[in-house]
Amino acid sequence: MSEFDETAVAEAYNRGLALEKAGDRRGAAKAYRQVLDLDPDDHGGVSVRLASMGLGETPEKMPDAYVAMLFDQHADDFDDILVEQLRYCVPMQLRQLLRTHADKRFERVLDLGCGTGLTGIALRDCAGHLTGVDLSERIIELAYDREVYDELYVGEAVGFLQEFEDENGQRPKWDLIAATDVFPYVGAIESLVSAANERLVPDGCLGFSTETLPEASFEGKPFRVGPRQRFAHAPSYLKAVLEDNGFTLEEIQQITVRLEDGEPVPGHLVLARKSR
Structure with missing residues (x-):
């Protein structure tokens, strides 16, 4: 830095x-x-x-320095802001989607952008081994205190997927990769989706949430920065990138991701399965 x-x-x-x-x-x-x-x-x-x-x-992603500082600054109030003020409930929505399409116990689960552990709590009952990773060191400290995860790491999502090795020098693979509230910080998703595919076992699942805007707002572009300084993605772009990177789309749900100034923020909850 x-x-x-x-x-x-x-x-x-x-x-x-x-x-x-x-x-x-x-x-x-x-x-x-x-x-x-x-x-x-x-x-x-x-x-x-x-x-x-x-x-x-339009940048391809938010600056790592900005994301780390943002979450470090708000770490102590993170849960209150998300759950109480913004009415964020995407982790439980993802858990319900998994019950519908993949109602089983996943031997190994990776929670990308784990935050303080809200998604970890939602997935703990279906995860044999649960790993969390987040860019904010302070956020990881709070997640550790929750005692939900088997392993926790500080790291950027794409870099972690591309480079992580365990203590034996092996490159582990996961049965489920969850990325709730990660894509709004990433504009171009090709590297993230490709890296996720490489780290999933055959038939493994990728579940994630996005934010979106009315189709006309994209002006033919795959993604743009919305009025609240977060990335919004066109559904057609999500589907194309998943297909190009060896995934079969199980479901793409329209959801309310959060409230902002009392107004619902539209988005999508996506579940895809590794097909090649």
Whole structure:
């Protein structure tokens, strides 16, 4: 991670927020670009904000530095924000979907972007061995305290899938990979889906949630940054990438992912099975 002047970054970022709130989008964009010049790792996620405003290129994913800082900062209030304020219940929705299509005990389960363990709790009864991984070290500490997981790691989702080896130097495979609330932080999903396929046993399952927007909002693009600075994916894009990477789609459900300012955020809950 490169060093940067936190005071100068904060001043430019706050100036951008003030200008954006005042309706001066061009002025805000100029301030945000100054932030990027000062902090190329983009701890403030301004590249995503610029894309949301339509004044910058859409990145392929959120900056790792931004995601780690975001979740480190909100770790202690994470469950309250998700469950009580945002009415987030995707983990239990995934568990129900698994009961419908794969009602069995999975010998090995990987929870990508495990957070504090909400999905781990939902899947514990159907998992023989449960591994969790998250980019935020503070979040992993809280997940450890829950005593839900057999193993926990700090890591970025795609990098973990591509590189992880166990203590014996082996590259383990899983029967189920769950990724609830991971795709909204990833725009281009090809690498993630491909890496998941490589880490699943034959006939293994991939379950994940996404956020979406009205079809016209995508303007023919597979994904875009929505108004709340999270990635939204077109259903046709999800289906195409899964098929191209050796998956058979079991079901894609329209769901309400969460509430934001009291309004439902639409998305999809997807279950796919490795076919090759």
